Amino acid sequence: GQNIDQPTEMTATEGAIVQINCTYQTSGFNGLFWYQQHAGEAPTFLSYNVLDGLEEKGRFSSFLSRSKGYSYLLLKELQMKDSASYLCAVRDAVDSNYQLIWGAGTKLIIKP
């Protein structure tokens, strides 16, 4: 079956670094997305990985290992506004409609 796992909740301190892990088991693979969602708002795109390795974009980086079915989102120099849910989503290559399989999300709490 299709499954995406990520921790339910994490807590970190302002200014620190946090890594949010995501593991997936899907019948196919055609890319992994990370989205940020603040409470009561729609998700916003953060990153996309389709090849193994690290993609860096400012304070946020995302890593992918296809052989391990594993990704992580790394957030540096944490700010209070980074408090949000972080959603991991995988596009199954079998699907022709570009549907995404969504994880349940990781709620990140930033403390001063």
Add this chain to the structure above:
Amino acid sequence: GAVVSQHPSRVICKSGTSVKIECRSLDFQATTMFWYRQFPKKSLMLMATSNEGSKATYEQGVEKDKFLINHASLTLSTLTVTSAHPEDSSFYICSATWTSGRANEQFFGPGTRLTVL
């Protein structure tokens, strides 16, 4: 670019009435639109996938006669919740993509919060 709007942002209705939610891609032509619902503190649940000019594909467990989806043009899709009941109260979000877009990324609308009394 790649802006998606939703209207209304918030709606309160009486049980038994129907509610229509519009999703528009403002600066691109969306070959595919998705409708999600999200309960508090839960992740997105895909309801249906809609391609312009064809019938929507509903996920298992989603009643197509209750949640009517129309994707009449490349910039507009509508979701109509028919005979709404309190259990239909939720946050409904649409997203849109196009096949030549960046990684076929889904661009999300701001969501519609539906409360059925």
